[in-house]
Amino acid sequence: xxxxxxxxxxxxxxxxxxxxxxxxxxxxxxxxxxxxxxxxxxxxxxxxxxxxxxxxxxxxxxxxxxxxxxxxxxxxxxxxxxxxxxxxxxxxxxxxxxxxxxxxxxxxxxxxxxxxxxxxxxxxxxxxxxxxxxxxxxxxxxxxxxxxxxxxxxxxxxxxxxxxxxxx
Amino acid sequence: xxxxxxxxxxxxxxxxxxxxxxxxxxxxxxxxxxxxxxxxxxxxxxxxxxxxxxxxxxxxxxxxxxxxxxxxxxxxxxxxxxxxxxxxxxxxxxxxxxxxxxxxxxxxxxxxxxxxxxxxxxxxxxxxxxxxxxxxxxxxxxxxxxxxxxxxxxxxxxxxxxxxxxxxxxxxxxxxxxxxxxxxxxxxxxxxxxxxxxxxxxxxxxxxxxxxxxxxxxxxxxxxxxxxxxxxxxxxxxxxxxxxxxxxxxxxxxxxxxxxxxxxxxxxxxxxxxxxxxxxxxxxxxxxxxxxxxxxxxxxxxxxxxxxxxxxxxxxxxxxxxxxxxxxxxxxxxxxxxxxxxxxxxxxxxxxxxxxxxxxxxxxxxxxxxxxxxxxxxxxxxxxxxxxxxxxxxxxxxxxxxxxxxxxxxxxxxxxxxxxxxxxxxxxxxxxxxxxxxxxxxxxxxxxxxxxxxxxxxxxxxxxxxxxxxxxxxxxxxxxxxxxxxxxxxxxxxxxxxxxxxxxxxxxxxxxxx
Numbered sequence: 001x002x003x004x005x006x007x008x009x010x011x012x013x014x015x016x017x018x019x020x021x022x023x024x025x026x027x028x029x030x031x032x033x034x035x036x037x038x039x040x041x042x043x044x045x046x047x048x049x050x051x052x053x054x055x056x057x058x059x060x061x062x063x064x065x066x067x068x069x070x071x072x073x074x075x076x077x078x079x080x081x082x083x084x085x086x087x088x089x090x091x092x093x094x095x096x097x098x099x100x101x102x103x104x105x106x107x108x109x110x111x112x113x114x115x116x117x118x119x120x121x122x123x124x125x126x127x128x129x130x131x132x133x134x135x136x137x138x139x140x141x142x143x144x145x146x147x148x149x150x151x152x153x154x155x156x157x158x159x160x161x162x163x164x165x166x167x168x
Numbered sequence: 169x170x171x172x173x174x175x176x177x178x179x180x181x182x183x184x185x186x187x188x189x190x191x192x193x194x195x196x197x198x199x200x201x202x203x204x205x206x207x208x209x210x211x212x213x214x215x216x217x218x219x220x221x222x223x224x225x226x227x228x229x230x231x232x233x234x235x236x237x238x239x240x241x242x243x244x245x246x247x248x249x250x251x252x253x254x255x256x257x258x259x260x261x262x263x264x265x266x267x268x269x270x271x272x273x274x275x276x277x278x279x280x281x282x283x284x285x286x287x288x289x290x291x292x293x294x295x296x297x298x299x300x301x302x303x304x305x306x307x308x309x310x311x312x313x314x315x316x317x318x319x320x321x322x323x324x325x326x327x328x329x330x331x332x333x334x335x336x337x338x339x340x341x342x343x344x345x346x347x348x349x350x351x352x353x354x355x356x357x358x359x360x361x362x363x364x365x366x367x368x369x370x371x372x373x374x375x376x377x378x379x380x381x382x383x384x385x386x387x388x389x390x391x392x393x394x395x396x397x398x399x400x401x402x403x404x405x406x407x408x409x410x411x412x413x414x415x416x417x418x419x420x421x422x423x424x425x426x427x428x429x430x431x432x433x434x435x436x437x438x439x440x441x442x443x444x445x446x447x448x449x450x451x452x453x454x455x456x457x458x459x460x461x462x463x464x465x466x467x468x469x470x471x472x473x474x475x476x477x478x479x480x481x482x483x484x485x486x487x488x489x490x491x492x493x494x495x496x497x498x499x500x501x502x503x504x505x506x507x508x509x510x511x512x513x514x515x516x517x518x519x520x521x522x523x524x525x526x527x528x529x530x531x532x533x534x535x536x537x538x539x540x541x542x543x544x545x546x547x548x549x550x551x552x553x554x555x556x557x558x559x560x561x562x563x564x565x566x567x568x569x570x571x572x573x574x575x576x577x578x579x580x581x582x583x584x585x586x587x588x589x590x591x592x593x594x595x596x597x598x599x600x601x602x603x604x605x606x607x608x609x610x611x612x613x614x615x616x617x618x619x620x621x622x623x624x625x626x627x628x629x630x631x632x633x634x635x636x637x638x639x640x641x642x643x644x645x646x647x648x649x650x651x652x653x654x655x656x657x658x659x660x661x662x663x664x665x666x667x668x669x670x671x672x673x674x675x676x677x678x679x680x681x682x
Contacts (some may be wrong), residue, residue, distance in 0.1 A: 038639050050508060052530075105536045107672055110637040110644075139636050141671060144588045166532075167556070167588035168631060 024119045025094045027131040027150060030157045033097035035114060040102035041095075042115035045088040046134050051117075051145065051165065054082065059120050059132050062149055062161050070123035081118050088118055113138045131157065134165070143168045201254055201288050201297045202239055209235070211443035212299065212336040214422065227422075228340035228357045228378060228404060230264050235301075235336070237286050243319035247450040252290040255302065255319045259284070267379035267399065269305045269330065273312070278381075281306060283315050286336075289447040298447045300341065301334040307347075310474050321453035325349045326473055331452055336444060339422050349454035356407045358422075370410035378404050422446065459506035462538045464682035468547050469505055471613045472554075472605075503529040503557040505550065510534040529557040537671070544619075544627060544679030545670035547609050551602050552595070552631045559591050589647075592632050596649035602628035610679070619678045623666065630667040633660065 032041050053059050056071065056078050071078070092101055102113045117134035124130060129152035136145040144167035150157035241257035263279040270278050283304040288297035302320055306312040307329035314324045320331070323346065332343040343355035357378070379401045458473075460466040510532060531553040538546065576590045583589075603625035610619060629650060636645045646660060654660045669676040 050510075106540060107537075107668070109668065110639075112636055140634055141631050141667070142588075142635060144586060164586055164588070167586075167591075168553075 023121055023129065023131065023152065025091075027119045027133060027157055028090070028116060029094075029096050030150075031116065031133070031135065032095055032099055032114070037098065037100075038112070040100045040108075040111050040113045041090065042102045042113050042136075042138075043089045043092075044115065045090065046115050046117040046136060046145070047084060047087075048082045048117055048120070048134070049084070051134060056082070056120070056122075060122060061132065061147055061163065064122065064130065065125040067123040067125055067127065074121070078120065081120060090116075107140070109140060111139070128152065130160070136166075141168065197244075197252075198239060198242060198254060198256075202237075204295075204297055205237075205288070205299070208296075208443065209336075213444060214335060214337055214339060214442075214446075228380070228402070230334065230338040230340075230380065231382075232338050233262055235261060235286055235299075243285075243322065245319070245321045247289070247321070248453075249450065251292060251447075253320070254288045254297070255285045256288065257284075258286050258301070262382050264303065264380055264382045265305055266330070266332075267381050270381055272307065281312050281315050283318050285319065287320060287449075289449070291445065291447070296445070298445050299336045300447065300449065301336065301338070303332045303334070305330045305332075320449075323349045323452050323454040325454050325456050325458060326470065327454075333449060335422065335446055341422060341446070342449070344452055346452065349452075351451060352410070354409045357404050358407070372408050374406045374408065375403060376406055378402055378406070457504055459504055460533070462507050462533075462535070462682070464543065465507065465533060465538050465546055468543060468613075468682075469550055472547060472550055472609060503531060503554065505531045505533070505553075507533045507535055507538055509536075529560050531557065538682060540671075540673055541682060542670045542673045542677050542679035543682050544606065544610065544614060544624075544677075545630070545667075545673075546682055547614070548602065548606055548627050548630050548670070551605055551628075555595055555598055555602075556591055559594065592647050593649050595632055596647075596653060599625065599628045599632070599653075615680055623678060626663045626666040627670055629654075629663050630671070633664045633667060 035041075048054075048059065059082070060066065090101070092099065102108065102111070115136040115138065119131045119133040122130045122132065131150045131152065132147065133150070134145055134147050136143060145165050146162045147165050148159060149161040151160050235258055237256040238259055239256060241259065243253075243255045245253055245255070247253060261284060263282045263284055265278055265282055269282075273281075285302045285304075287300045287302050289300065290297055304315065304318050306315055306327070311324075311327045311329045314327050318324070318327070323331075326348050328347045330343060330345050333341045335341055340357050344351050345353040345355065379399055381400070382398050458466055458469050460469060531550070533546070533549065537549075541549075576587065579585075580587060580590050603621075606624040606627060607619075607621055610624070632647055633650050634644045635647055637643070638645060644660070644664065650660065654663060665676075668674075670679055673681045
């Protein structure tokens, strides 16, 4: 476990404390913890690159006017999230609710599994923080993925956009 | 400040923000080419020449006709050296084709499935767009079904046939014999003294009778089959080189009254000061659809594509005409298939309309699935996903003006469904066709001989059966159409189990592993 955490910390250039309290994990927690207890959360993050998003601009699906200063400050981290060199996994210790982690690669009968991309944060010219994430639902041989955009509220997130990007 | 706050539950054909700009730039450029062509078309001639179809100077020159491009139908691409090309349809013009091509499709009106385009190739040094005429002749039934979208840099990877390039004033320039998108021979006509011998490299020189046909009515003696066509025959010297280039670059040769006028690479590249400069062309380029790196899955895709299995099945079924037509048309639509590491537990997915702004459809098959499933399961998955791909294409195709898409959208919206649900509801109408196709595929390529016909119908429900599972009741939630069409719960479970057996390649699977 320690090894995995260290890899992640190096990868995202953040300390463990920073990562645990990060806005990215806040969004992941928001999505994961609203799900039914019976569903599973896939331990692997969906790769932005593998589903066809190769740059920060492409991920800006609602074409918002961005705060360029925010982008410059996080440029390296953003590039690493889009083009990871190693498979990234969800840190169960940073999930603040009970969660069933799926570690099975092969067919999983009768299980509903949700997978997520590592969220991409953007700050608009309105100085509001937005989180963009891919959510995939898989049940046996049936699956679909949506890209979703959330706006950060004081204690929560508001869904402002979603679009289906793949299905089976 | 921001934008829309609407949630979309559906896949969208709405163009990405960049797409309209690209369209505008293309149209502006096309307007410019059209203007240039209208101004210069009377001057686009090689030096004086004799009559057409003549043997004495070993030239193949088809009768000249005024070209009226259909400017609404075009392909825009670049040669590998960066030169820009607009290839515009000449669909309504007189069609010319080799008689050998007619022999491949007896009793058929060949002019209906020949494609004839005019390529405008941008000259890098000046503001001109010198044209060439491209003619495409399919070599088999599969290739015939892939003619609608063909262009010089976009040959379907399993397309076979012949491509002939002519100058604007119909001098034969170069021909290519293509097998599954690979150039097997390049062909030039013209003067050569080394008759019936092998010359430099892998080139052979023949004298042969070349018969060209046009769909213009001619004298009865010129139309032995009574097709309303005219035959033109001449004995001519043909230089045929293995591969695209041979020893000498054969990218086109033109003789004028027996003297070399243009031969690429030999310092005889025509006259730069003339009104018509014959442009250098690249080799034809192909679109690689099958990007599967798993050899077994790649082989199954090729078998399904080449045999046009969905199409062949519908004629045997008592389906609604619309469904038959939909499946027939599905064979005309190309999509990319590849494999990769998808999310855990995911067998495959279909990805569309991402950052490109084009309605491209990619089918991704999970490596883990390909390594565990049977060949029958993989064949079923490919057929299932190709119908998805086609429904997406139909929904987004400009010729449909979004009608089909809007119908689906409205239904989805009223029922609170996503596009996946809508497709699966429609696809329940295709289950018989998929089952028939799987049976046909298995009899030719599957290798498992003892599978009863009904088993393929079971497998055809793959992806259309279960939506979720309720732990509390221990019951599946089925797709509505599966629930309605398969009336017994025990039957539904049996069918679903058979799908899973093939997916997992467990002890009950009837097909072989991939």
